[in-house]
Amino acid sequence: MNEKITKDTSKFLSLVLRHAPEKIDLTLDENGWANVDELITQCNKFHKKLDYALLDYVVENNDKKRFAFNEDKTKIRASQGHSISIELELKEVEPIHFLYHGTVYKFIQAIRKEGLQKMSRQHVHLSQDRETAIKVGSRRGKPVILSINAPKMYQDGFKFYISENGVWLTNEVPAAYIEF
Numbered sequence: 735m736n737e738k739i740t741k742d743t744s745k746f747l748s749l750v751l752r753h754a755p756e757k758i759d760l761t762l763d764e765n766g767w768a769n770v771d772e773l774i775t776q777c778n779k780f781h782k783k784l785d786y787a788l789l790d791y792v793v794e795n796n797d798k799k800r801f802a803f804n805e806d807k808t809k810i811r812a813s814q815g816h817s818i819s820i821e822l823e824l825k826e827v828e829p830i831h832f833l834y835h836g837t838v839y840k841f842i843q844a845i846r847k848e849g850l851q852k853m854s855r856q857h858v859h860l861s862q863d864r865e866t867a868i869k870v871g872s873r874r875g876k877p878v879i880l881s882i883n884a885p886k887m888y889q890d891g892f893k894f895y896i897s898e899n900g901v902w903l904t905n906e907v908p909a910a911y912i913e914f
Contacts, residue, residue: 735791743792746782747801751812758782766811766820770803773810799899814897817854824895824903829884833860833902835912836871837878845880846914850907857895857903860884881913 750773755762758776762768770789777784793801793810803810814822835850835858850858861867864879871877887907888894895903 735788735795739788740792740795743782743784743788744796744800746777747789747792748812748815750777751801751810752815753817755818762811762818762820764821765823766816766818767804767809768811770808770810802898813899814857814859814901814903816856819856822856822895822897824897826893827896828888829894829902831862831885832913833862833882833884834864834867835860835880835882835907836867836869837880838871838875839878840875842878842914845912846909849909849912850880850882852905857905858907860902860904860907862900862902882907883911883913887911 750757750760751762751766751768755768758780760768760773760776770786774784774786774789789810790807793803800813800815801810802813811820816822837845852858859870860882861870867879868877871879884894884902884904887904892904892906897903
């Protein structure tokens with residue numbers, strides 16, 4: 735597959751499945767699932783070339799596993815990162831070790847003051863290893879990696895979840911639980 739087409743398709747799917755399904759008049763159910771036939775039809779109707787083969791390739795080969803099919807591949811959704819209100823049916827999980835967050839220096843002062851906030855998304859995203867956090871932070875410049883005392887947060891009543899693609903999620907991370 736053409737790498738540029740695959741990357742462009744992945745970005746567009748992120749847009750319509752996480753943030754703006756109305757861009758192509760796509761309907762998502764309360765759990766964020768879209769009908770695959772409708773997604774393909776609507777993408778092509780709005781001049782975004784998509785077929786089953788390309789969609790399957792993007793889902794299977796996305797390095798972050800951003801998208802998931804249901805069992806019979808008739809529905810698709812984003813694994814996390816939504817700014818629209820959906821219920822991902824996540825189960826609470828107890829973190830047993832520190833988690834990590836990748837950011838850049840320009841945000842450190844605000845994070846020291848306010849902690850990590852979900853902003854326009856449904857959750858704060860955390861990584862289970864430093865390498866993943868470095869990749870995430872590198873998207874905006876030289877990464878700064880924050881260590882999150884997730885076991886202490888959990889002990890203090892904060893809830894944690896893991897998305898289908900292994901991203902740890904929580905509603906906020908107060909500054910007191912962050913090692914800078």
